[in-house]
Amino acid sequence: xxxxxxxxxxxxxxxxxxxxxxxxxxxxxxxxxxxxxxxxxxxxxxxxxxxxxxxxxxxxxxxxxxxxxxxxxxxxxxxxxxxxxxxxxxxxxxxxxxxxxxxxxxxxxxxxxxxxxxxxxxxxxxxxxxxxxxxxxxxxx
Amino acid sequence: xxxxxxxxxxxxxxxxxxxxxxxxxxxxxxxxxxxxxxxxxxxxxxxxxxxxxxxxxxxxxxxxxxxxxxxxxxxxxxxxxxxxxxxxxxxxxxxxxxxxxxxxxxxxxxxxxxxxxxxxxxxxxxxxxxxxxxxxxxxxxxxxxxxxxxxxxxxxxxxxxxxxxxxxxxxxxxxxxxxxxxxxxxxxxxxxxxxxxxxxxxxxxxxxxxxxxxxxxxx
Amino acid sequence: xxxxxxxxxxxxxxxxxxxxxxxxxxxxxxxxxxxxxxxxxxxxxxxxxxxxxxxxxxxxxxxxxxxxxxxxxxxxxxxxxxxxxxxxxxxxxxxxxxxxxxxxxxxxxxxxxxxxxxxxxxxxxxxxxxxxxxxxxxxxxxxxxxxxxxxxxxxxxxxxxxxxxxxxxxxxxxxxxxxxxxxxxxxxxxxxxxxxxxxxxxxxxxxxxxxxxxxxxxxxxxxxxxxxxxxxxxxxxxxxxxxxxxxxxxxxxxxxxxxxxxxxxxxxxxxxxxxxxxxxxxxxxxxxxxxxxxxxxxxxxxxxxxxxxxxxxxxxxxxxxxxxxxxx
Numbered sequence: 001x002x003x004x005x006x007x008x009x010x011x012x013x014x015x016x017x018x019x020x021x022x023x024x025x026x027x028x029x030x031x032x033x034x035x036x037x038x039x040x041x042x043x044x045x046x047x048x049x050x051x052x053x054x055x056x057x058x059x060x061x062x063x064x065x066x067x068x069x070x071x072x073x074x075x076x077x078x079x080x081x082x083x084x085x086x087x088x089x090x091x092x093x094x095x096x097x098x099x100x101x102x103x104x105x106x107x108x109x110x111x112x113x114x115x116x117x118x119x120x121x122x123x124x125x126x127x128x129x130x131x132x133x134x135x136x137x138x139x140x141x
Numbered sequence: 142x143x144x145x146x147x148x149x150x151x152x153x154x155x156x157x158x159x160x161x162x163x164x165x166x167x168x169x170x171x172x173x174x175x176x177x178x179x180x181x182x183x184x185x186x187x188x189x190x191x192x193x194x195x196x197x198x199x200x201x202x203x204x205x206x207x208x209x210x211x212x213x214x215x216x217x218x219x220x221x222x223x224x225x226x227x228x229x230x231x232x233x234x235x236x237x238x239x240x241x242x243x244x245x246x247x248x249x250x251x252x253x254x255x256x257x258x259x260x261x262x263x264x265x266x267x268x269x270x271x272x273x274x275x276x277x278x279x280x281x282x283x284x285x286x287x288x289x290x291x292x293x294x295x296x297x298x299x300x301x302x303x304x305x306x307x308x309x310x311x312x313x314x315x316x317x318x319x320x321x322x323x324x325x326x327x328x329x330x331x332x333x334x335x336x337x338x339x340x341x342x343x344x345x346x347x348x349x350x351x352x353x354x355x356x357x358x359x360x
Numbered sequence: 361x362x363x364x365x366x367x368x369x370x371x372x373x374x375x376x377x378x379x380x381x382x383x384x385x386x387x388x389x390x391x392x393x394x395x396x397x398x399x400x401x402x403x404x405x406x407x408x409x410x411x412x413x414x415x416x417x418x419x420x421x422x423x424x425x426x427x428x429x430x431x432x433x434x435x436x437x438x439x440x441x442x443x444x445x446x447x448x449x450x451x452x453x454x455x456x457x458x459x460x461x462x463x464x465x466x467x468x469x470x471x472x473x474x475x476x477x478x479x480x481x482x483x484x485x486x487x488x489x490x491x492x493x494x495x496x497x498x499x500x501x502x503x504x505x506x507x508x509x510x511x512x513x514x515x516x517x518x519x520x521x522x523x524x525x526x527x528x529x530x531x532x533x534x535x536x537x538x539x540x541x542x543x544x545x546x547x548x549x550x551x552x553x554x555x556x557x558x559x560x561x562x563x564x565x566x567x568x569x570x571x572x573x574x575x576x577x578x579x580x581x582x583x584x585x586x587x588x589x590x591x592x593x594x595x596x597x598x599x600x601x602x603x604x605x606x607x608x609x610x611x612x613x614x615x616x617x618x619x620x621x622x623x624x625x626x627x628x629x630x631x632x633x634x635x636x637x638x639x640x641x642x643x644x645x646x647x648x649x650x651x652x653x654x655x656x657x658x659x660x661x662x663x664x665x666x667x668x669x670x671x672x673x674x675x676x677x678x679x680x681x682x683x684x685x686x687x688x
């Protein structure tokens with residue numbers, strides 16, 4: 001099997017041409033992590049032993065519109081999800097209330113609810129961090 | 142009624158209720174019909190619905206200032222001429238007593254009159270339709286002889302059938318559909334007072350009249 | 361088409377009511393919670409008056425024979441689509457063959473008792489005297505003038521697929537609260553015979569909780585509470601009445617006339633629940649207690665304006681969201 005390190009330049013060029021933010025390649029040597037922040041691609045090599053200890057990065061779900069953040073549907077008394085809950089892509093994790101309108105804050109992919117950044121009932125602005133999701137299966141090959 | 146003035150009151154924000162003064166009479170009712178005709182044309186009024194010597198005026202939109210409408214109704218009341226009670230007259234064949242008249246015995250007991258006398262007295266007058274209400278097609282009738290007046294039942298019957306001819310207090314009427322009733326049912330008729338497929342759907346309207354024709358008397 | 365699998369009892373097709381037929385002795389009927397019906401229709405981009413199913417008793421199950429966009433408003437009855445929970449007051453798309461099940465309402469944050477199944481396009485039953493509401497006494501309107509039965513099929517008006525799914529509305533039970541001493545309240549305008557009742561009757565009307573007894577339905581709500589007494593016995597002539605009228609028969613226990621009440625009556629009337637608050641009554645469960653609040657004509661009109669404003673705000677935001685896919 002070819003060592004992914006031999007193809008880093010190619011991979012960086014590929015990544016820079018897309019809007020993919022993160023590319024992780026797992027191999028016997030460890031984990032090659034390429035992070036694209038829009039301007040440049042940062043390369044990180046994590047040794048095999050260390051790689052085993054690092055959990056996949058949390059994806060921050062942000063408010064697509066400003067509104068009142070609700071951690072549950074207003075007719076329900078319990079939060080929609082708890083930290084540590086496994087959720088499927090599309091599950092409403094929380095809600096944004098704009099006047100009488102209720103919009104969902106859906107899980108963008110299957111994953112684990114890792115963190116809650118916003119308070120139930122708080123007014124949040126556009127782009128405000130709401131929920132941290134640890135996606136399952138972030139490999140791209 | 143202890144006043145000579147019409148009384149206006151609210152039915153929430155949905156309607157005004159106009160009560161005519163004095164005793165309940167046909168002349169007053171004919172003025173109510175005239176008032177209903179005029180009131181029904183007023184801007185802001187959805188429907189003008191006669192009752193027994195009264196009129197319910199429903200709003201298209203409840204006005205912030207009602208004084209204008211109330212004033213107009215009083216003015217109209219004083220101005221209108223009674224409409225003639227010149228509608229059509231319907232002969233209604235009735236089977237008195239029997240299974241269709243389960244409370245005939247109660248009327249006998251209360252009035253002290255015989256079944257035949259009750260039938261004769263009930264079927265003698267020409268009854269004027271004062272108003273429609275209660276349920277689809279039901280006619281409030283005026284003109285019953287007080288001798289056969291019988292109080293409403295203490296316990297209403299859950300279901301009396303369409304066509305039931307009944308006495309409640311000093312009034313009489315015919316049910317236009319199955320339903321509960323606190324009146325005393327003395328007979329039955331086959332005539333359909335309401336048919337939603339028909340135009341107009343109600344058989345009779347205020348100003349029409351009814352004569353009960355004893356078809357059979359079952360004892 | 362919607363196939364009724366389990367109708368419960370007393371489920372009917374309703375719209376916002378049948379007006380203009382009082383002169384025929386035909387009352388308005390229509391949804392007991394007209395706000396839930398109208399809002400559900402707005403959510404699905406229907407006209408407010410599109411016909412829907414009113415469901416007062418549960419469980420209730422239907423199957424959609426074709427892909428259908430729907431919303432369940434009114435009481436939160438834990439709706440499930442093919443046994444997977446779906447949100448209340450939310451626009452969903454059902455695939456052909458999917459089954460929607462509604463359970464007994466829970467009262468987590470809002471105590472309510474009637475649910476409305478609203479459908480994009482609306483239920484396609486004939487207009488009778490200008491309305492699709494069920495006239496139970498006259499046995500016409502809605503579906504053949506009767507409650508739904510297992511096995512019924514309800515056609516749906518064809519629609520050009522404008523409705524958008526995956527979003528919802530905050531219920532007015534939460535957005536427009538009205539409570540007195542922790543109990544749901546409704547505002548009342550005094551009626552013609554109000555002054556004929558004793559002062560202690562007035563006190564009782566405004567200060568005491570009133571329980572909605574089990575003898576309560578679309579025709580009327582029989583209340584239990586202190587005895588209301590007229591100063592002297594009253595014999596009234598038959599006169600027109602409207603939903604919301606609070607009658608006091610002999611015995612002194614009031615009855616609130618509701619949507620299927622007779623359009624005329626002869627009992628003394630102590631007051632009328634205002635039009636703007638009838639939806640609150642429509643959602644008050646049997647066994648629950650309510651309070652009456654005396655209000656003025658102006659306050660009653662203000663309340664009506666507030667519910668209209670709420671509905672038009674819902675319409676504005678729903679249309680904005682559906683047209684632009686975003687709300688700024």
